[in-house]
Amino acid sequence: MYAIPDTRLPLPQVLDQYPSGTPHRRNHVNDFLLVPWEVERFNQVLTRLGRTRPSLQTDQLATAARSLNDLADDDSPSPCIQQRMQHARLLEQMLADPDWEPAAEATSEISQVMDYLREGRQLIPDTVAGVGQLDQAIVIDTAWPKLVVEVTNFLDYQRLRRLEAERQGRRYEEIPFNRRYWLELREVEARLHEHQRRVREGSYAPEPLSYFRVH
Template sequence: MNAMLAATIPLPAILDQPAPIGPGRRHCIDNFHLTAASVDRFNALLARLGRRAAPLDCDRLATAARELRDGVAGTGEPACILQRMKRLEAAARMLDDNQWEPVDEAGNVAALMVHYATGRYQLLPNSLPTVGHLDDAIAVEAAWPSLQEEVASFLDYCRIRSLEASLRGRDVGGFGFSRTDWEEARQAEYWLDRQRRCIRERSYLPLREARFLVH
């Protein structure tokens, strides 16, 4: 959880730079050929998810993929992609939990993001070494500002629900525990922690009155 919600590991900066003037030179990642039509469809998805940067093109995507490959050893995925895949996994867990009710548009944005990442029609095949999930990471990046607070709340809900299950001697999910229950439990946890800090910082015993001694 900490790694997922910590400071974001940046994706290649080329992805947020203005499109170059004139046609780009690169259209391939390994033997996979990017097409303008597929990139346009991906840009439409990113706009729905919340991306406000300049639309992507084949050249910048291919350049970003090459930069990521140059920065890792072997065929392992770069840290920036792994971090966003963890965020994607957390959002998918949130959607699958029938006791959690996302607020505002977070549920719709998460569903759109997860549907793309798990669907058949993706910009890049997941089988591409090192960068097969680059498009998924870019989609998560676009959606994350709308999801970060909600996902953090859901993960804390899971933590408190697990504690509650332990206290009850029940399996997680084996009893009703709503968002309202989580909010009440979190408030109680806050006041308990505040009371404990007060106890550490001061004594319940009254201060002794000053004594005057006559010499």
């Protein structure tokens, strides 16, 4: 199962640099021409997701793509793009799980990110070798500070549901399990871990708690 790594692989730094001086004239990502009004529309998406830096310019995007291409050995997406697309797959899993209800504070960002990833009018076509998902990675990266807690919770929900299914000898999808059950089970697990810590640090050995369960 995919887990969120402790280290986020950075996107090219030029994407966060304030444009200064005379703008460059790069406007191609590989052989694909960036259209100004599509770039402006893309910036509007980023603003709605919380980007506070100045709007991205075509030169920044072209330079970022070139830097990623220079680091690549083939036409595969760079590791930083692959990492963010793994995050996108987690968002898809979250929305596809009928028993998981995302927290209200994350719902809007999840919807906006997935709307962009699923639409046909993305800034850079996926067919552009190596960097065709750069725009998607930027969208995910922009929204990530508002999504990371919810995604982490969903991964923990999957973990505890899998443990409970194994305890019952049933399949993952067969057991009744939702966000409320997950919160209850997480609390029981936390109390169990605290009890075990006290036993390890104390000078007595009381009877261990029975394994937690959801009825």
